[in-house]
Structures are given as C-alpha cells and as structure tokens.
Amino acid sequence: MSNLQEYKCPCCGGAIEFDIESQNMKCPYCDTEFELDALKSYDEALKTEGTDDMNWETNAGSEWQEGETDDMRVYSCKSCGGEIVGDGQTAAIECPFCGNPVVMMGQFSGALKPDYVIPFKLDKDAAKKALLKHYEGKRLLPKVFKNQNHIDEIKGIYVPVWLFDADANANIRYKATRVNTWSDSDYTYTETSFYSVLRGGDIGFERVPVDGSSKMADDLMESIEPFDFSQAVDFQTAYLAGYLADKYDVDAEQSIERANARIKKSTEDAFASTVQGYTSVIAENSSVQLQNGNTKYALLPVWILNTNWNGQKYTFAMNGQTGKFVGDLPMDKSIYKKWLFGLAAGVSAAVFALSYLFWLL
Amino acid sequence: MKKFLMIILTFIILSTAFGISAFAEHPSRVVDEADLLTANEETALASRLDALSDKYQMDVVVLTVESVGDKTVVAYADDYYDYNGYGYNETYDGLLLLVSMEERDWYITTCGEAIKAFSDSDIQAIGSAISEAIGSENYYTAFSAFADECEYYIDGHINGFPFDYGKHILISIAIGLLVAWIATSSMKSKLKTVRFEEKAENYVKDGSMNVTLSRDFFIYRTITRVAKPKNDTSTHTSSSGRTHGGGGGKF
Numbered sequence: 001m002s003n004l005q006e007y008k009c010p011c012c013g014g015a016i017e018f019d020i021e022s023q024n025m026k027c028p029y030c031d032t033e034f035e036l037d038a039l040k041s042y043d044e045a046l047k048t049e050g051t052d053d054m055n056w057e058t059n060a061g062s063e064w065q066e067g068e069t070d071d072m073r074v075y076s077c078k079s080c081g082g083e084i085v086g087d088g089q090t091a092a093i094e095c096p097f098c099g100n101p102v103v104m105m106g107q108f109s110g111a112l113k114p115d116y117v118i119p120f121k122l123d124k125d126a127a128k129k130a131l132l133k134h135y136e137g138k139r140l141l142p143k144v145f146k147n148q149n150h151i152d153e154i155k156g157i158y159v160p161v162w163l164f165d166a167d168a169n170a171n172i173r174y175k176a177t178r179v180n181t182w183s184d185s186d187y188t189y190t191e192t193s194f195y196s197v198l199r200g201g202d203i204g205f206e207r208v209p210v211d212g213s214s215k216m217a218d219d220l221m222e223s224i225e226p227f228d229f230s231q232a233v234d235f236q237t238a239y240l241a242g243y244l245a246d247k248y249d250v251d252a253e254q255s256i257e258r259a260n261a262r263i264k265k266s267t268e269d270a271f272a273s274t275v276q277g278y279t280s281v282i283a284e285n286s287s288v289q290l291q292n293g294n295t296k297y298a299l300l301p302v303w304i305l306n307t308n309w310n311g312q313k314y315t316f317a318m319n320g321q322t323g324k325f326v327g328d329l330p331m332d333k334s335i336y337k338k339w340l341f342g343l344a345a346g347v348s349a350a351v352f353a354l355s356y357l358f359w360l361l
Numbered sequence: 362m363k364k365f366l367m368i369i370l371t372f373i374i375l376s377t378a379f380g381i382s383a384f385a386e387h388p389s390r391v392v393d394e395a396d397l398l399t400a401n402e403e404t405a406l407a408s409r410l411d412a413l414s415d416k417y418q419m420d421v422v423v424l425t426v427e428s429v430g431d432k433t434v435v436a437y438a439d440d441y442y443d444y445n446g447y448g449y450n451e452t453y454d455g456l457l458l459l460v461s462m463e464e465r466d467w468y469i470t471t472c473g474e475a476i477k478a479f480s481d482s483d484i485q486a487i488g489s490a491i492s493e494a495i496g497s498e499n500y501y502t503a504f505s506a507f508a509d510e511c512e513y514y515i516d517g518h519i520n521g522f523p524f525d526y527g528k529h530i531l532i533s534i535a536i537g538l539l540v541a542w543i544a545t546s547s548m549k550s551k552l553k554t555v556r557f558e559e560k561a562e563n564y565v566k567d568g569s570m571n572v573t574l575s576r577d578f579f580i581y582r583t584i585t586r587v588a589k590p591k592n593d594t595s596t597h598t599s600s601s602g603r604t605h606g607g608g609g610g611k612f
Binding site for chain 1: 552574581
C-alpha cells in the first residue's frame with residue numbers, strides 16, 4: 001500500500017479513482033475521464049515545478065569623487081518636501097512637481113553617483129509644440145481647456161531610475177484548449193480538449209527601468225517609455241547644467257518588485273507566443289529564476305508641464321529623448337453626450353433605412 | 362324518343378341532386394354543431410370565410426362540436442376535413458379549426474399548401490390569440506380573430522409578410538446605441554494616455570530567447586451539446602391517407 005498513487009483531477013482538483021465501467025481513470029466529482037498516461041505526465045510536470053527565484057545584486061551607482069559635487073546644490077520644496085539637485089547657476093526656481101518656489105539648502109552631499117545619463121535631445125520649444133499636438137484629434141477635450149490653457153512652466157528634469165539587467169530561466173505550464181464544434185439535426189456539439197503545455201528556456205532582459213523618485217508618478221514615468229539606452233553616456237555633472245535633477249528616494253531594493261513583475265509577465269508572454277495551434281492559452285504556473293541579475297543607476301531626461309484647470313491639476317510629461325508625450329486630459333461631458341446620442345440617432349436611422357430598403361428589394 | 366329524353370332528363374336531375382352537386386356546391390365553411398353562434402353571426406362569419414377562402418384558394422373552416430366521442434380531436438378534425446370535400450386544388454389546400462366543448466379542446470388541422478403556410482409555432486400563436494375569447498364564451502369574437510390570423514399567415518405565405526416596424530426600429534436603436542458607445546469609448550480612451558506598463562518586452566535582449574523544453578500533452582476533453590432552435594412543421598397521416606399538419610390546446 002505504500003506506493004499507492006493518488007492523482008488530483010486537473011479539471012476540478014478532486015481525487016481521481018479508477019472507473020471499472022470505462023476502464024479509465026475517472027473523477028467522481030466532475031465525471032471527467034482521463035487516460036492514465038496523460039495523468040502520469042501531468043503529475044510529473046506538477047512535481048517538477050519550482051518557485052520563483054528573483055534576487056538581484058543591488059550594487060548600482062558609485063561613490064562621488066572628491067570635488068565632483070562642488071557645483072551641485074540641493075534645493076528643497078517647502079510645499080511637497082521634494083529635494084532636487086541643480087547646478088549652482090540656477091537662481092530662483094520652482095518645484096517641477098508642484099510648482100511652488102524652492103529654496104536652496106546648500107551644498108549637495110551624499111547619495112550615489114549615477115552610472116549613466118541619457119542627455120536631453122529635445123528642447124523646451126519641442127515640448128510646447130508636442131503639447132499642442134497632444135490636443136489634436138481629441139474630440140471630447142473641452143474647447144476652453146485648449147484655448148484658455150496656459151502652461152505654468154515647463155521644466156526639464158533628470159528623473160532617477162534603477163535599471164535591471166538579468167537572464168531569466170523560466171519553466172512555465174500553460175493550460176491550452178482546442179475547441180471543435182459540429183452538429184446533427186437536433187444538437188450542436190462543442191468538444192473542448194484540454195492540453196497541458198510545458199515550456200522552458202532562457203530569455204535575457206536588459207535595462208528594465210523602474211522609477212526611483214517618489215514625486216515623479218510611476219505611471220507617468222512608465223507611460224513615456226521606452227528610452228533608447230544605446231545613447232546613454234557615463235554620468236558627468238556637466239549634463240546637469242540648466243536642468244534640474246531629482247535625487248532618488250526609492251532605493252533599488254524597493255524597486256525590485258516592480259522590475260520582477262514586469263520581467264515575469266514578459267517572460268510568460270514570450271514563451272506563450274511559442275504555444276501555437278490552440279484556441280486559448282493561459283499560464284497556470286510559472287517559475288522564473290534570474291541569473292546574472294545586475295542593477296544600475298541612471299538619470300533619464302523628462303520634460304514636465306503642469307497646469308491647473310477648474311481647480312484640478314493636470315501634469316504632462318514628455319520623453320526628453322524620443323519626444324513621446326503623455327498626460328491625461330479632461331472630458332467635456334456635454335460634447336460626449338452630443339456625440340453619444342447624435343451617433344446613436346444617426347446610426348439607428350441609417351440601419352433602419354437600410355433594413356427597410358433590403359425588405360423592399 | 363320522348364321516353365329516351367325523359368330518361369336522360371331524369372338522369373341529369375338525379376345526378377345533379379346527388380352526385381354532381383357535391384362538386385358544384387362547396388360545403389359550408391361554418392359548421393356550428395355545438396350551436397355557439399347566433400344565425401346572424403353564423404352568416405356573417407361564413408361570408409367572411411368564403412371570401413377569404415376564395416381569395417387565397419385555400420379553405421378556412423370553423424367546426425364546433427359538443428363532443429368528439431371516441432375519436433381524438435386530431436382524428437376528428439382530420440377526418441371531418443378529408444371526408445366532407447374541403448380543400449382547393451389536387452393537394453386539398455386549406456385548414457380547419459375544431460372546437461370541442463366537452464373536452465374544452467381546440468385543434469387546427471392543416472392540409473396541402475396550408476401545412477407550409479402555418480408552422481407549429483404559428484398555430485400555437487393563433488391558439489393563444491383565440492383560446493381566451495372561447496373560454497369566456499365570446500365565440501364570434503374568437504372566430505373573427507381566427508379569420509384575421511389566418512388571413513395574416515396565408516397572405517404572408519403567398520405575398521410575403523408585411524414590414525415589421527416595431528421589431529426593426531428596436532433592432533436599429535440597439536445597433537445605433539452599440540455603435541455610438543464603441544465610437545465614443547474610443548474618443549474617451551484618447552484622453553487617457555497615462556498608464557502603467559505591465560510588460561518589459563522593449564528590454565528583451567535581441568535573440569536571447571532560447572526554448573529548451575517544449576512538451577504538449579493531452580489531458581482530457583469535455584463535450585457539451587445544445588439543442589437547436591426549431592421552427593418546424595410536424596405532420597401526421599390521417600385515416601384517409603392524406604398528410605396533415607396542425608396543433609391544438611385547451612381553452
């Protein structure tokens with residue numbers, strides 16, 4: 001009795017028994033029948049499944065060299081508490097995140113020196129033009145927003161990000177189905193065949209960025225991706241001239257979770273694309289092991305535009321390298337209703353006229 | 362010679378009276394054996410049904426009885442239709458509504474072209490339109506409604522059904538709303554450009570993907586079946602050997 005094997009039903013999770021009548025394995029709970037070989041393979045696949053191992057070396061950034069930070073000043077915003085870095089030339093400035101004046105706190109010190117920086121490639125005028133272009137083709141945007149809108153200030157800021165490099169080794173089990181339908185004179189039959197699909201292998205990720213600033217909204221930062229890292233250069237304080245830089249306040253350790261989630265999702269998707277010939281494919285289990293995990297610290301160029309309208313704040317961001325422009329816009333409810341009911345009436349009338357014509361012919 | 366003429370005359374008179382009259386004179390289309398209608402109502406209904414039958418070359422008959430006796434309503438209706446000379450053309454086109462008071466049954470039997478004109482669900486629709494009036498003893502109302510319904514289905518079968526405004530307007534509005542909703546949703550979505558990026562596909566190293574394990578195996582299958590919707594006409598064979606369609610119910 002010691003090697004009594006118990007199988008779990010892949011369909012409902014119940015314990016499966018041998019059914020004398022059909023001479024097959026059958027689940028007494030959901031009545032699904034199985035062949036023993038299929039069950040054995042399925043069970044083996046389940047047993048070899050591991051857990052995720054997604055650990056990283058977080059040795060990003062380096063120490064500043066002596067004298068390197070001499071020209072750098074730290075400014076603090078009394079309103080939102082943000083600390084930003086600028087060169088000593090920057091006189092009266094406003095907080096790029098909330099628009100309030102900031103005060104110089106003194107000499108920059110501490111924190112890590114970034115490994116890379118992607119320099120600004122697009123200037124302030126490009127950001128202004130991009131904003132106007134952003135308004136185009138938005139039928140539900142309130143007209144007054146477009147006309148009255150004055151961008152309070154446009155600021156170029158270097159946003160700190162953590163870059164994660166790793167090779168992922170993945171073992172993924174998908175549940176896939178094939179659906180076949182046919183019919184006789186009385187019934188339509190649908191046959192759904194379930195398959196267990198195993199995929200394993202390696203895939204490499206390079207510089208997956210995670211926002212290291214708590215004041216820069218993560219969704220805003222991810223919306224202007226991707227940045228082209230082939231143009232990244234080693235960090236020099238000279239790149240900061242005329243721009244502001246945010247100091248990271250979310251460290252690499254705290255950013256790992258987000259990087260892992262994105263890497264895992266993309267790994268599942270990449271291997272799912274090799275599962276073909278099925279009606280549906282769902283990842284049931286995946287274990288991802290990371291090797292050669294490495295983290296770097298970089299500054300990325302972003303233009304930030306703030307505006308207030310009807311007491312609400314609207315923030316736009318432009319990728320300072322590629323020009324990708326994002327920012328949520330308000331909706332004019334009365335224009336929305338006009339479109340909804342106007343279109344509904346127009347389309348209904350057209351469909352009715354067509355159906356009447358069709359009937360006449 | 363005179364005698365010969367007399368014989369011929371007698372033959373003509375006799376054959377007119379007994380034999381040929383069956384072909385020349387159409388049997389009445391209202392047979393009110395249960396005496397549910399007044400004489401005036403009977404005349405009015407008969408002229409309505411005569412006109413209807415003549416127009417579409419399809420007999421529409423109303424038969425009321427106290428009881429169908431030992432027969433079933435189906436057999437009674439079929440036999441009454443078959444053995445009393447109803448039906449146009451060689452296919453005996455027409456239909457007969459039987460109302461039996463004792464059993465509180467109504468049954469409509471169809472024959473020839475009428476089998477095609479009335480599906481099972483059409484007959485049930487007619488039944489539900491008239492059974493309430495019969496139940497509340499408004500017999501003339503019920504049979505008038507029967508004549509109206511028959512005209513609708515027969516005319517629809519021959520000339521095509523009239524345009525159903527209500528149905529088409531409802532479907533058009535539903536399609537219009539759906540299209541407008543999809544279009545405005547797409548306009549709305551253009552206003553929203555800030556969202557999290559859930560994937561990292563832009564950062565996959567070129568050519569770094571290497572599949573080392575690839576196994577697909579079948580585990581189990583399920584089969585479900587769904588009955589097809591039916592709009593059929595069921596038929597049966599009567600004692601005379603003719604094919605009839607039809608259906609019935611209680612009132």
